[in-house]
Amino acid sequence: RPVKFGGVPIAILFILTIATAVTFHSVLHIPPVFGMLTGLAYLKFYGYFLNQKSKSWNHGSEYPPGANQDPYDFDVFSKIAHAEWDTLFFFYGVIMAVGGLGFLGYLGISSEYIYGEFGATNANIMVGVLSALIDNIPVMYAILTMNPDMPHVQWLLVTLTAGVGGSLLSIGSAAGVALMGQARGKYTFFSHLRWTPVIALGYAASIWVHLLINS
Structure with a gap:
């Protein structure tokens, strides 16, 4: 199955989140949890970009190669809400x-x-x-x-x-x-x-x- 549009940047953001948590702890002496929360902010900003991009596609713009033509509605908090x-x-x-x-x-x-x-x-x-x-x-x-x-x-x-x-x-x-x-x-x-x-x-x-x- 092909990776959806935006999948690779999200994977890169995950690696960046780990690097941020380690940097916060080792360099700035800040608890790693703040680095992880900063990574969540990365994902939320990029999720907003994906949602806006999806709206532009649905208003007649050309779809990029490999993009899923269904509306994205990317909301990470909805995924977190499914945690038991x-x-x-x-x-x-x-x-x-x-x-x-x-x-x-x-x-x-x-x-x-x-x-x-x-x-x-x-x-x-x-x-x-x-x-x-x-x-x-x-x-x-x-x-x-x-x-x-x-x-x-x-x-x-x-x-x-x-x-x-x-x-x-x-x-x-x-x-x-x-x-x-x-x-x-x-x-x-x-x-x-x-x-x-x-x-x-x-x-x-x-x-x-x-x-x-x-x-």
Whole structure:
């Protein structure tokens, strides 16, 4: 299926949004959320341009090559409105629970046991598997809250395992949960399971390559 008119600039704006969030945090020392909101402003400005362009096409102007000749009515907020509240409450609840466990001291005890008994490498591999069952965002938040004493290489490893390991199941990443809500019936928990063996192979290979490079 051909990409609709405006699709490529929106993809570029997505990359620019990530760059803005990183720049805000590393250069200006502003929370990354403001960079993401600035990216939303990029998209809204370009969405206004698309809507105006669509109106001009429908008043007799020549359509550009590959353009969809249906009215655009591009509204990103209408897409955001389709997000399930259950999903948002899930993330809020899990992060609140992790914060409570950290406040009560249970995360510190867990950190001493997991990283003390199994070692940093094995513990970080377990974190990746655990992130597939819970979600990689709260799992990584828990690790940052525990703040185990480990070298820089192991911090890179846990970032890798939490990110890749979370994709083993559709519920292991925010993107998967959101996509299940948006594409109901097309992308489900069980349809994702077909790819789990391939993802697991990539997960093991990524860990092996990381350890090989940093050995």
